[in-house]
Amino acid sequence: MPKPYPGPIIDAHHHLWDLGLGRHPWLAATASERGGLGELGPLRQNYLPQDYARDASRHNVVATVHVEAGWASDDCVGETRWLETLDKSRGIAARYVVHVPLADRQAQALIETQAAFGRVVGVRDILSWDPDPARRFATHDGIMDYPAWRAGLALLAQHRLVFDLMVFPRQLAGAARLAAAFPDQQFVLNHCGSPIDRDPEGMQAWRDGLRLLSQRDNVAIKISDLVAYDHDWTLDSLRPVVLHCIDCFGTGRAMFGSDFPVAGLHASFNAVYDSFKAIAAGFSLDEQTALFFGNARRIYRLDDVSSARLLPA
Secondary structure, three states, X not given: XXXXXXXXXXXXXXXXXXXXXXXXXXXXXXXXXXXXXXXXHHHOOOEOHHHHHHHOOOOOEXXXXXXXXXXXXXXXXHHHHHHHOOOOOOOOOOEEEEEOXXXXXXXXHHHHHHHOOOOEEEEEOOOOOOOOOOOOOOOOOOHHHOHHHHHHHOOOHHHOOEEEEOOOHHHHHHHHXXXXXXXXXXXXXXXXXXXXXXXXXXXXXXXXXXXXXXXXXXXEEEEEOHHHXXXXXXXXXXXXXXXXXXXXXXXXXXXXXXXXXXXXXXXXXXXXXXXXXXXXXXXXXXXXXXXXXXXXXXXXXXXXXXXXXXXXX
């Protein structure tokens, strides 16, 4: 009988913010919806380590990876400095994926400054663009092909920095070409490749694009925030998406992440991880350990995290 995963968890993707700092313009009361997330009102409150610990209290989370949370783009290092002030005793934000605008003239200096922080293990510069302005995260289409942007990306490997890749399915073929052009760069695809078009044609385009990208062995995938694109989700609607990700990338290049508090717009933390555990229950214990713990530990350089350490509430 398949058993849900009982072991330690590294949450490979979540966010924190203190709105009192006034550094998250996308969460301002006047900001419009974006990315297909729906009404953002519930996110317009602080989300700090104690809030994450409360939400995750029923799961054996031993460490987490904080991913840049849309901090003001003219002060990306400011988010890193703020993260350094937070309590680390519970393993929350043990590592950071930070923002650097890679096409910026100051990209090299910003990368060097960010990489000097020991907890910084990756960079994200969101590329998700869609013809519908309400869906866009990126300001322009085709950024990953800009020579200046690629010059910035080329600087990451020398600092052992992962690139967190966030794109829509229409961009997955371009992402595959990008990964081929930078074989020494570790990429991690965010949110399963964002399957936002839920009609049969849209899902087939996502499946085909994901299969193509998975052929690049320097790309891993985060299975995270599926509910952002499936607001009326059920376990049966999530299952084929999760299993296609694992079928494409294998249990050695896939990992689970909560994307809290953003996923909280459409699911509780318990619902997210209970779903992951139910769907992955058919895999061996070693495979489940890789998905929930080992792959994130390796890729995000969490070698100092003991699998025995619990995250208290």
